Structure formats: C-alpha cells, structure tokens
Amino acid sequence: MVLKSKGGSVQNIFSHLADLCAKSKTMIVGVFAALIALFPFSAMAQVEPMAGQAVDRQTGFQLSVTPIMDSIVAFHDGILMWIITIIVIFVTILLAYIIVRYNKRANPIASKTTHNVLIEVIWTVVPIIILIVIAVPSFGVLADQQTIPDGERKYLGSNVFSFGEVDMPAPELTIKATGVQWSWDYDYVDYEGADFSSFMLSDEERLAQKPNEPRLLAVDYSLVVPVDTTVRVQVTAADVIHAFAVPSFGIKIDAVPGRLNETWFNVRKTGIYYGQCSELCGKDHAFMPISVRVVTKDEFAAWLAKFQSDGIEAAAEMLPPIS
Ligand SMILES: [Cu+2]
Numbered sequence: 331m332v333l334k335s336k337g338g339s340v341q342n343i344f345s346h347l348a349d350l351c352a353k354s355k356t357m358i359v360g361v362f363a364a365l366i367a368l369f370p371f372s373a374m375a376q377v378e379p380m381a382g383q384a385v386d387r388q389t390g391f392q393l394s395v396t397p398i399m400d401s402i403v404a405f406h407d408g409i410l411m412w413i414i415t416i417i418v419i420f421v422t423i424l425l426a427y428i429i430v431r432y433n434k435r436a437n438p439i440a441s442k443t444t445h446n447v448l449i450e451v452i453w454t455v456v457p458i459i460i461l462i463v464i465a466v467p468s469f470g471v472l473a474d475q476q477t478i479p480d481g482e483r484k485y486l487g488s489n490v491f492s493f494g495e496v497d498m499p500a501p502e503l504t505i506k507a508t509g510v511q512w513s514w515d516y517d518y519v520d521y522e523g524a525d526f527s528s529f530m531l532s533d534e535e536r537l538a539q540k541p542n543e544p545r546l547l548a549v550d551y552s553l554v555v556p557v558d559t560t561v562r563v564q565v566t567a568a569d570v571i572h573a574f575a576v577p578s579f580g581i582k583i584d585a586v587p588g589r590l591n592e593t594w595f596n597v598r599k600t601g602i603y604y605g606q607c608s609e610l611c612g613k614d615h616a617f618m619p620i621s622v623r624v625v626t627k628d629e630f631a632a633w634l635a636k637f638q639s640d641g642i643e644a645a646a647e648m649l650p651p652i653s
Contacts, residue, residue, distance in 0.1 A: 381578045382603035383544055392577045395599045397487040397496045399580030401471045404488040409467060413460060475581065478594050479560050498596060501562035503555065509572025509585035509607060512614035516553050521634060526551055526642040530617050542652050547604040551642050552621040556630035560596045570612060576605030576620055584609060597624045602652055623649060
C-alpha cells in the first residue's frame with residue numbers, strides 16, 4: 331500500500347518533469363544555441379599561456395619545460411580531452427533526444443521495460459574499456475614522475491602513445507626541500523653549508539626589490555638550479571604536511587614530516603618558474619610560494635661557489651636580472 335503510493339508519487343514527479351521539459355523545449359534549444367553562439371568568443375578569449383607562471387584568464391596548462399610535463403600535456407591533450415569531449419557530446423545528444431522523443435506529449439504511453447541485458451552489458455563494459463584506455467598511459471606518466479632516472483630507464487616525454495623514447499641522465503644534483511610553516515628550506519645536500527630558507531616577499535618588499543616578479547610568487551631567495559641537468563628533489567616537512575609543486579615542471583609531491591619523498595626534473599630552458607605549496611597546511615598556506623631560478627651550468631657553478639664562500643645574499647646578487 332505504502333509502496334504503491336510512493337511509486338505513484340515518484341511517477342508523478344517524473345510526469346511533471348517530462349511536462350516541464352516539453353514546455354521548456356524551446357528554452358533548451360535556446361540555451362544550446364546560446365552556448366554554440368558563445369563558443370567562438372570563448373575560443374577568442376583564450377590567452378597565450380607562458381612557462382613558469384599563470385596568465386590572467388588562462389584556462390589550460392602553463393607551458394612545459396620538462397619531459398614529465400611534456401608527457402602530462404600529451405596525455406591530457408592527446409587522450410583525455412578527446413575522451414571527455416566525445417562523452418559529453420554523446421550524453422548531451424542522448425539527453426536531448428530523450429527529452430524531445432520521450433516527453434509526455436510525444437510519447438503518452440510509457441514503456442514498461444525494466445531490464446535489457448544487452449544494454450546493461452554495454453553500459454558496464456564500455457566504461458571499463460574507457461577507464462583502461464585512460465589508466466595505462468596515466469600509470470606510465472605517474473611512474474615516470476616518481477622514478478629517479480638512472481641513465482638507462484626510458485621516459486615517455488611527449489611519446490605517450492609510443493611508450494618511452496626519452497633518455498634521461500642520472501641526477502647530478504640533489505636538493506632537499508623542506509616545507510615549513512611558512513617557508514621552504516632548501517639544502518644542496520652534497521655541498522657544505524649550502525642551505526637557506528626562502529620566504530615570500532610582501533607587496534612592499536617586492537615593489538622595492540623585485541618589481542618585475544609577480545605578486546604572491548616572488549620570494550627573497552629562489553632555488554637555483556642548472557639547465558639541462560637532472561635534479562633529484564627530496565621533499566619533506568618540518569611541521570605539518572605541505573606539498574612541493576611546480577606546474578611547468580609537472581611535479582607535485584607531498585612534503586610529509588618524518589618521511590622523505592623523491593621526485594626529479596630536468597629543465598630545458600633557463601628562466602624563473604613558480605609553484606606553490608599544494609597541500610592545505612594552515613593559515614599562510616597561500617603564502618609559501620616556490621620559486622625556481624634555472625640558469626646556465628656556468629652561472630650555477632659560479633653562484634654555488636659564491637654561496638659557499640660569501641653566503642646566499644652575495645650569491646643572489648650575481649644572478650642576471652629578470653626581465
Ligand atoms: Cu604549506
């Protein structure tokens with residue numbers, strides 16, 4: 331009795347919905363038309379992304395400067411976006427077709443069908459296949475991020491489809507990055523006395539010292555690394571969980587107290603690249619940016635020597651200015 335009345339009310343809701351849909355058919359068509367009309371404008375509004383930092387109104391990735399980020403971009407643009415787009419179009423068409431074809435007015439006598447083995451097998455098996463297609467290259471990219479090069483292992487780079495043609499030399503430099511409330515401490519572990527803390531600059535400090543650098547990303551002392559060199563990054567934290575992330579490098583790894591996580595990068599272009607702490611770590615989570623300065627190998631050697639002899643401030647002054 332209860333069930334019957336319940337079923338009746340659910341049926342009522344559905345018939346109401348169908349009714350509503352039939353009435354709002356013109357409205358739905360209008361919404362689709364508006365979306366299609368807006369599309370060229372949204373495409374036009376696309377801004378050129380850059381490497382190292384985000385640009386206003388940017389929607390895609392920052393430009394890649396490492397093989398890991400190449401593989402992330404290739405995986406995203408070459409596989410994921412296609413799958414997502416095809417699914418969205420398919421579901422939209424299916425939805426529109428059902429709204430138009432099976433509303434109360436067009437289809438007054440509803441079918442009583444409740445099971446269909448073939449269609450149930452299809453809508454179980456097809457998503458599984460789609461997930462496998464996504465998972466295989468995804469795990470490959472993930473394994474690349476977490477496996478420090480040894481000079482022999484092949485990496486995907488942008489060869490997500492051909493599975494591994496990028497050669498990576500073994501690391502020549504190891505840096506330990508420690509997340510601290512609210513800074514990053516960097517230690518060049520193979521070099522005596524080469525460690526420092528990196529703090530975000532306040533607005534006043536930035537305008538006075540580094541007016542060319544972006545707000546909330548500029549720091550007093552950047553991490554400095556050589557170009558075209560494999561750098562191993564050991565990541566940990568001193569207090570709570572932080573995360574070390576630099577979008578253009580394609581790295582993001584948790585900084586966990588009492589644990590040493592490892593990742594790596596090999597940057598092909600000199601410049602300055604910013605990242606941010608990517609694990610909610612407390613009130614100043616948004617104010618502990620990561621700034622990585624990539625310089626030529628000679629500049630790096632000179633910087634490191636100066637750092638060891640005269641300290642971080644003197645070494646920072648040697649670096650070429652940022653345009
Ligand atoms: Cu943090």
